Amino acid sequence: MQYRILGKTGLKVSVIGFGGIPIQRVDADQAVEIVNRALDLGINFFDTARAYTDSEFKLGKALRARRQEAFIATKSMARTKEEMAADIRTSLDTLGVDYIDLYQLHNVKEKETLERVLAPGGALEALEEAREKGLIKHIGITGHIKDVLKVAMQTGRVETVQLPFNAVETDGVEEILDLAEANNIGTIIMKPLAGGALTNAGVALKFILSHPVTTVIPGMDSAEQVVANAAVGDSDFVLNGEEKSLLEEEVARLGSTFCRRCEYCQPCPEGINIPAVFLFEGYYDRYNLADWAKDRYRNLPVKADACVQCGACEEKCPYNLPIREMLARAGAKLA
Ligand code: SF4
Ligand code: SF4
Known part of the structure; x- marks a missing residue:
């Protein structure tokens, strides 16, 4: 070390x-x-x-x-x-x-x-x-x-x-x-x-x-x-050449509008576990685990469609993510 x-x-x-x-x-x-x-x-x-x-x-x-x-x-x-x-x-x-x-x-x-x-x-x-x-x-x-x-x-x-x-x-x-x-x-x-x-x-x-x-x-x-x-x-x-390419591929795949799971948007007054929804969406999109992701989503007590658009989460997100829009997309995919 x-x-x-x-x-x-x-x-x-x-x-x-x-x-x-x-x-x-x-x-x-x-x-x-x-x-x-x-x-x-x-x-x-x-x-x-x-x-x-x-x-x-x-x-x-x-x-x-x-x-x-x-x-x-x-x-x-x-x-x-x-x-x-x-x-x-x-x-x-x-x-x-x-x-x-x-x-x-x-x-x-x-x-x-x-x-x-x-x-x-x-x-x-x-x-x-x-x-x-x-x-x-x-x-x-x-x-x-x-x-x-x-x-x-x-x-x-x-x-x-x-x-x-x-x-x-x-x-x-x-x-x-x-x-x-x-x-x-x-x-x-x-x-x-x-x-x-x-x-x-x-x-x-x-x-x-x-x-x-x-x-x-x-x-x-x-x-x-x-x-x-x-x-x-x-x-x-x-980083050797192979490691550099690996990292570049990951960066290109992710873009910048994604959840870092810092949890600063929590708690949502409606009880939506926002980072969990995005985590499951990541499993759905990136890891080829669609069924598993849907199953985990089904077990969440409050789903993305409970969002009342209050915007409180977006004020707290340090990455200025359009959380409401992202939740709607993730919810539709995982439902
Ligand atoms: S906008 Fe939706 S997800 Fe965000 S805090 Fe309000 S109810 Fe929760
Ligand atoms: S504050 Fe933003 S980046 Fe952090 S968990 Fe919530 S949505 Fe994800």
Whole structure:
């Protein structure tokens, strides 16, 4: 496994980190096994969030036994000082540790929200106080909107930035990486497989690591995935001709109007599981699994046709997807 320095935090992190969303799907014992496997293979950076249901608990259960081998990053959507201070305490308790290596402002999407967290009484103040007390070691920010991240990076108050980057989502990334380099800010790459749309994980991860990023955090919920992803951390990060063509084919096939399954559009007031509908549509279109996809769709308690066109989901989607139109198309196909 290769390691890079996470900007001004000085932490020497594995180039392949561990994304903590999918671990929600397995039980706690399996999670411990998977995390231990990752540690054994040299993965030392683990990212979770208050918002990922029991992910903090499961990661903490495994990591607190090997605390010196791991850097733990978590994050909170809290926007005020009071709420953030409470969330830091909850994270420490849930993880079962006495300090957290990196605490991030989670998904700051709008300039107004950023102003709110930066202002006196905002969430950043709680993070800075917690850092002074040693409860957290470093502060970062995560988000999808590059212009907002850039403003945050220029304040000098965040040490890391976490953003999506993959072969189909490259807009504005170069600028962020340049700014990060100029300000010695660590870069953590989420959504490396574009929410599962990119199917060749090895090539997708290699593509990202051929850029000057610090670490990439694919989500993992099996030992097989851990082994395969960790192996990429040992490679030279140079795509050969065949790998380049493979990636180009996938990019051409996907276009840009597709769901990355970030779940920011949820909850739909009518109860539609929007990313699930698009996931099943992907199985229908891309994997030759039409019957299986239709079957899964049939089992959804609320179908796409329950949409009342309120538009709330589209306001929240960081990719500005025409969700209503896409749902109608997917629903017709899967019905
Ligand atoms: S537009 Fe439809 S899918 Fe979107 S939040 Fe409203 S009801 Fe739900
Ligand atoms: S529709 Fe948009 S917000 Fe919802 S999961 Fe997909 S990409 Fe994310």
